[in-house]
Amino acid sequence: MSENLEKTATISETEKVQDVQEEAEVQAAEEVKKKKVDLKNVFMVVLDYLVIILAFMTSLMLVSEISFELSTLGYLNAVIRITPFYAIGVALIMFIFRLYPADYKSIGVSSVRRLIIVSFFTSIAYFLIMEIFVEHFPHVYYVLGGVLQFLLTSLIRFIYRLTHINKGDK
Secondary structure, three states: OHHHHHHHHHHHHHHHHHHHHHHHHHHHHHHHHHHHHHHHHHHHHHHHHHHHHHHHHHHHHHHOOOOOHHHHHHHHHHHHHHHHHHHHHHHHHHHHHHOOOOOOOOOOHHHHHHHHOOOOHHHHHHHHHHHHHHHHHHHHHHHHHHHHHHHHHHHHHHHHHHHHHHHHOO
């Protein structure tokens, strides 16, 4: 009888060791998945940063007559000086509004709503910063830049979703 108890104890210890090993493997796999998500989020932040700068540069080019007058060059210099810092601020606000990290495959109404709110308020902040500290721009520039910012950042998320749904990525 004591032999049976010893065998049972040995089997139970072996099962415990196997369970611990399996849990460690599962945790390691989850950490690898988290690193992939982190790389996706870093890539998304960089894309958002570039797209925000592109939105306001495009807005300037569409609003101004594309001629190299002193006023146009002054506008361009002001945009080049301020917009990269603005884009960093927008990325931080997007992080605060839980747009990073996100499951881009299941972007929904709440994500779009948060993106609209972020685009609206950051565009107002950009307007105030530019008007108070830099130079007076045509107001259409800010409206067009804010709309382009929203459209392009939304487009990035939806393109990501569409490309990964077609691939069947989980």
